[in-house]
Amino acid sequence: MRHVISVHDLSVEQIKDVLDRAEGMLPIARGEAVNDCLRGKVLGSIFFEPSTRTRLSFETAMNRLGGGVIGFAGTEATSVVKGETLADTIRMVSGYADAVVLRHPREGAAKLATEFSGVPILNAGDGAGQHPTQTLLDLFTIRQEMGRLEGLNISLVGDLRYGRTVHSLAFALSKFGNTINLVSPEGLEMPGEVVEHLEASGQFGTACHTPEKVIANTDILYVTRIQKERFPDPVEYEKVAGKYRIDPELVSKGPDSMIVMHPLPRINEIVPEVDVMPQAKYFTQAFNGVPVRMALLSMVIGGA
Ligand code: NCD
Numbered sequence: 001m002r003h004v005i006s007v008h009d010l011s012v013e014q015i016k017d018v019l020d021r022a023e024g025m026l027p028i029a030r031g032e033a034v035n036d037c038l039r040g041k042v043l044g045s046i047f048f049e050p051s052t053r054t055r056l057s058f059e060t061a062m063n064r065l066g067g068g069v070i071g072f073a074g075t076e077a078t079s080v081v082k083g084e085t086l087a088d089t090i091r092m093v094s095g096y097a098d099a100v101v102l103r104h105p106r107e108g109a110a111k112l113a114t115e116f117s118g119v120p121i122l123n124a125g126d127g128a129g130q131h132p133t134q135t136l137l138d139l140f141t142i143r144q145e146m147g148r149l150e151g152l153n154i155s156l157v158g159d160l161r162y163g164r165t166v167h168s169l170a171f172a173l174s175k176f177g178n179t180i181n182l183v184s185p186e187g188l189e190m191p192g193e194v195v196e197h198l199e200a201s202g203q204f205g206t207a208c209h210t211p212e213k214v215i216a217n218t219d220i221l222y223v224t225r226i227q228k229e230r231f232p233d234p235v236e237y238e239k240v241a242g243k244y245r246i247d248p249e250l251v252s253k254g255p256d257s258m259i260v261m262h263p264l265p266r267i268n269e270i271v272p273e274v275d276v277m278p279q280a281k282y283f284t285q286a287f288n289g290v291p292v293r294m295a296l297l298s299m300v301i302g303g304a
Pocket of ligand 1: 053054125131134164165224225263264265
């Protein structure tokens, strides 16, 4: 495995391999065992957009495997404000590090970065494009909680237009054979490319505007935030902000075995009362970023 740019580049076998390795990493991620397979290696962590979980879990993963991290979170203190291009930043960081994890507001930025990098690039989110490492931890959580990755009814809820996590996840789930429901406010529907792919592979369920319509038939309720920063017009954001409110009453209408996931951050789309319900898995999901990214780094940098 070299660059990790899009879920399209990952085969079912590769995905399973990452998840199996991530399972083996759990004791190290929890601090119960020690492994320094990346000792002496350096990860370049360059984030042009805000991040909490993705950046911190990548850095934790690198530290727990004995490696080091360089990088920046926000460009204020870097030469980017002087006008340095992404190409030059990547050329330079790839000379300092053994792999580069990149988050950037522009769709296609990670792919572009591969042209200028001498080391593997890991896409940590490119605008409204994809977020493949998030998808791997989502799949890890689904397998952990449901025991399988196929034959599930997954309802993706929220900003399906600008949300990169749901783009990657829909493509990845379709590799396994599932039914995918799309629930979004008007104007924030899933891009045609994703819908056509789901239809062509016979995995398109229902598209609607309210989660009530699909909840009774949902194994996984995957909720997302409205991506405020991607709206060209703030007035349009205000129209849809707070549209969905997942509360205990709605969650109880799902099957007993249903789980609720969210890539986080959540704004107000899941009320805090849901957090204590057994269905709520979003904090477990956030923790799973560590073992999954440990597995990825050990494969990409360590050659495991
Ligand atoms: C997501 C992202 O950045 O795309 N966050 C994350 O990485 N867990 C989701 C979001 O910002 O809404």
